[in-house]
Amino acid sequence: MCGIVGVIGNNRAKDILLTGLEKLEYRGYDSAGIMVADDSQAYLVKTPGRVSELRALANDVPEGHTGIGHTRWATHGVPNTENAHPHQSTSGKFCLVHNGVIENYLELKNDYLTDIALKGDTDSEIVVELVDYFYRQGKTPFEAFKAALDKVEGSYAIALMDVKDSNTLYLAKNKSPLLIGLGDNCHYVGSDAMAMINETNEFVEIKDGERIILTPSELTIFDRESNKLTRESFVADIDATDTEKGLYPHYMLKEIDEQPSVMRKLISEYLTEDGKTTIDENIISHMASSDRIYIVGCGTSWHAGLVGKKIIEELTNIPVEVHLASEMGYDMPILSEKPFFIFLTQSGETADSRQVLVKVNELNLPSLTITNVKGSTLSREATYTLLLHAGPEIAVASTKAYTSQIAVMAYLAQSIGLKKGLEKASSIDLAHEMAIIASIMDSMISEKELIADLSESFLGTTRNAFFIGRGLDYAVSMEAALKLKEISYIQAEGFAAGELKHGTIALIEEGTPVISIITDEKTASHTRGNAKEVESRGANVLTISLENVAQEGDQLVLLPVHELLTPLVSVVPLQLLAYYASLQRGLDVDKPRNLAKSVTVE
Incomplete structure (x- = not known):
């Protein structure tokens, strides 16, 4: 949600800003704007939409x-031109774009800005007026910027222009992502490397609490105490062409189709030719010696964590807890003596998860x-990192990141189990299994x-739907329900099939769609019994099963895979069901209403 782009010292500033904002559209937004300056004048254009x-x-x-540019996802104030960024101070001296939430904006308004007629209703406008306030007290622009930030409480990534000095930008960050891109006698700014990847792949990170002066030729970083800092740049391994849809009508469909190739890529990334792991031995040893693993995630990542829990426990004999980051950030459970934390996040910028990581780091506990x-x-601030190697995921509804997270946890779990000498871990040939999974994904695609026909028949006119399963199928049911609701x-809702009779079956009416997922031999007959219960009450049942537990009449039958890895194949037709349900309703598949790809506020 919310995206920032900035450029200084490049004569194509407008085009760079607009193209960068288009690269950030996947994050979700409801308005956009830019300010562009040449040697004589500055131009501000913004609009909802x-x-x-x-x-x-x-x-x-x-x-x-x-110039600076912004895509806004409304938090304070409705989506309109006045609330869109950039915000220019009443005096016209400063212009600002901001991601995050200013928690004390009303106090700042009452303490310093009672004589200012604000144009909109955003917390961000308060910040630019506060900078202007301190400037009018006799401070330099940078001193005024720092003074304003010292008063601000909350999360922010800020790019500030001095409209009268188009050769300087001022930047700051706290709990919201912001990067600086390095160019040839020019610099770039973005909340995401994607915003700048057409211009550069070399970046400098900004850390919380830092303030930056940026000119075409210089990058100067200061900490909160105004000490000057130096920092090495890094090169981002991103191909700008990866973000293009090509011949696909939607990013979501492209990303579903990419899952088989991602599974094959992960084999080469995490296993050598002789089947040995490439995962850092320090990660394996650290986790093998832990007495409990805590998986933290949000939404789809949390659902992947539920699958990961089963895989890790089975292959490592280490108990695993899975927590919602938004809950854990305010309610940390009683921890074991030797805990280890895994953070699952597609973007690596999820604010709820970072809030937990900050607390984990304060406790000096290990994390991945x-x-x-x-x-x-989250990659920089955790003890260790493992990459999904899935390529950019642009559609708001996550697909290939989900399957990649599960696959990476499988490689990790096996590595830990082998370290501990466990038979279960050595009994599974992951390279072989993942190759089979990639082929089955291809067949489903x-x-x-x-x-598409099944989507039209079962979901074409309905207002509600239920997904049921047991064990790992229950975890997949929740992910399938999330995919359907967020884009169609x-x-x-996804339910444990055995729980239907404890209340939910009261919601079944004539024609209610119930999608039944059956991949587990131990519970297949029980889930079929639950499907019969809802069918007898008028439900329209669609069954997706694995070949070894399939029965005549099952609409979709998948080839068999290892019992711990069934979610990697059963989820693919469910992703496609959601895609076609949205498409058939004429909705915006890639950018569903009210949602953002990268959730950078709590």
Whole structure:
């Protein structure tokens, strides 16, 4: 949610800002804007709606050499032009873009800005007016910027322009992501490397509490106490072409189709040719010696964690707890004597998860971030990192990150189990199993026409749907329900099949869609019994089963895989069901309403 782009010293500033904002559209937003400056004048353009509308409005704006841009996801104030960023101070001196939430904005307004007629309702506008306030007290622009930040409480990534000095930008960060891109006698700013990848792949991270002066030729970093810092740059391994849809109508469909190749890539990334792990021995030893593993995630990552719990416990004999980051951040459980934390996050910037990681670091406890984004905040701040190697995921509804998280946890679990000399860990040939899984994924993806027909038949007109399963199938049911509800707006819930009779079956009516997932031999007959119970009450049952437990009449039958890895194949047709349900309703598949890809506020 919310994206920042900035540039200084490049004569294509407008185009760079607009293109960068388009790269950030996947994060979710409801308005957009840019300010561009040349040597004589600054131009501010902003609007509710899409970046395409902003581009049309900015058609007559000169290219300029310096500017800042923003896509906003509303927190304070409705989506309109006044609340859109950038925000310019009443005096016209300063212009600002901000991601995050200013917790004490009302106090700041009452203490310092009672004589200012604010244009909108955002907390961000308070910050730019506060900078202007301190400037009018006789401070330099940078001193005024620092003075304002010293008063601010909350999360922020900020880029500030002095409209009268288009050769300087001021930056700051606290709990919200912000990177600096290095160019040839120019610099770039972005909340995501994707915003700048067309211009550079070399970046410098900004850490919490730091303030930066940026000119075309210089980058100067200060800590909170105004000490000057130096920092090495890093190169991001991202191919700009990876973010293009190509011939696909939607990113989500492209990303579903990429899952087989991601599974094959992970084999080469995490296993050598002779089947040995490439995972850092320090990670394996640290986790093998722990007495409990705590998996932390949100949404789809939390669902992946539920699958990971089963895999890790089975292959390592270490108990695992799975926690929602948004809950754990405020209610840390009683920890074991030797805990180890795993953070699952596609973006590596999830604010709820970072809140937990900060507390884990304060306790000096070991942690591992499993993420798709090298150099992201949770990656940098955890003890260890393992990458998903899934390539950029643009669609808001996560697909390949989910399956990659499960696969990486399987490689990790086996490595720990082998370290401990456990027979279960040595009994599974992961390279062979993952190769089979990639092939089964391919076969499911080739059934798009059948799945589209099933979506039309079972979900075409419904307002609600239920997914049921037991064990790992229950975990997949919750993920399938999330996929359906977030992009089709169908009220969907995933349930443990055996729990239907404890209340939920009261919601079954004539024609209610119930998608039954059956992959486990131990519980297959029980889940079928639950499916019969709802069918007898009028439910329209769609069954997805594994070949070894399939029965005549099952609409989708999957080839068998190892019992711990069934979610990797059973989820694919469910992702496609959600995709077609959204498509058939004429909705925006990649950018569902009210949602953001990277949730950078708590």
